[in-house]
Amino acid sequence: MKSIGVFDSGVGGLTVVKELLRQLPAENIVYFGDTARVPYGIKSRETVIRFSIENILFLLKHEVKLICVACNTVSSFALPVIKNYFRVPIVGVLSPGVREAVYATQNKRIGVIGTKGTIKSRAYEIEIKQLDPVAKVTAVACPLFVPFAEEGWIRGDVVTTVAKQYLKPLKDAGVDTLILGCTHYPLLKQVIREVMGKNVTLIDSAQQVAMEVKKILAAEGELNKGRRGRQQFFVSDNPEWFSGLAKSFLGRPLKDVRKVNNV
């Protein structure tokens, strides 16, 4: 039985795995986190593409039938290029979030937050405009949100003060829908909600991503039937650090995380 391959620069992609496990419990999952080179969000397009290709080649060794790019920076920078390189279907986290946001907005003002790389790529803006040319998009990089999430500073004065500053342009623009364009950001949802107000819809794409994966596998007759699938977790560095953070991102601790060299 072939597996679903999932990769991310580090631990953030586990928010997507959590949703895959919920919607597709019979599937086998092979996860790779590139913790030796994390984070990707501050790195160039060229480098992110190179790292992504290496990660995909690693997953292909594990008999995967589909690859899920559980990282918004990779989805923004690399997906259009790497989709053409490989035969295996590759699903990113960008398009599912965009579709949900375009569907959810009432006033056609959509906000996007993400890493510097994601925002600089303008990938969200371009894809939203393709679906709805009259939508107004405000996109803001929130570079401290990833270290905050990883260090456990997910509520309190510090993160609230920073969030207020980062999110001000989005409030000023009057967005009614905000895409959390980074797999780390769901951990800061409570603070983001407080700052944005309860009338703004927050889009966390993990749920939509899992639905898309299910649809593709169903269309290709590749859905696993039967009982619980098994999960394997690989990282390029620091399995203990990854295991320690897994609880926050996956909702349960991970024991068997293996360190490998992917290059």
Add this chain to the structure above:
Amino acid sequence: MKSIGVFDSGVGGLTVVKELLRQLPAENIVYFGDTARVPYGIKSRETVIRFSIENILFLLKHEVKLICVACNTVSSFALPVIKNYFRVPIVGVLSPGVREAVYATQNKRIGVIGTKGTIKSRAYEIEIKQLDPVAKVTAVACPLFVPFAEEGWIRGDVVTTVAKQYLKPLKDAGVDTLILGCTHYPLLKQVIREVMGKNVTLIDSAQQVAMEVKKILAAEGELNKGRRGRQQFFVSDNPEWFSGLAKSFLGRPLKDVRKVNNV
């Protein structure tokens, strides 16, 4: 005329270059910042050693007469190992800071702040105890200080609140001397000074490192005579990002930063 090679995981090592330029203006400098894999402070010993060896091999191609490891994580994790591998003299940032701290303290209570990797290695503690077995060392990791320095959050409520929390064990321990055990931390010196109080001596090792480099080159008859040396800056990713931050760390902007693959 051979050069002094300097490497760091990213941009922090420029605080050391600044001091080398001041004390040794006639020397040529070749700098390498591993910005494709930055930061090192959250990574394992094994991985930091592997990256450091690759960086040294890159510098050796550039005819260096001495290598300065301008990164505390590398100095803590890798230096004892890699010193034995290579013929070129290798100077770290750890020992010079330790010597100065042991000399400066009156009450024999020394504090150390650094990345998770540096603190976990206990390298400072071990080296301080070797010089002064009765010294009491309190060491604390400050993982958010690097992203704060790189994002320009170097004063104000946010960084002060975080600094108060991180530095509390050091105040409680009554240290009279605090080693800034990360090349990024001099940028936060003002906040650290406010929190620690003006009676605590802050040790920023860059000055001592440059003195040590000078001493070794003099002893080997390798000091350059003559006019201004030239500097070359290489990075493994994002030369624009590096150039942009150079002003804060080096005190002047950098124009000619070249991107290379070091592996």
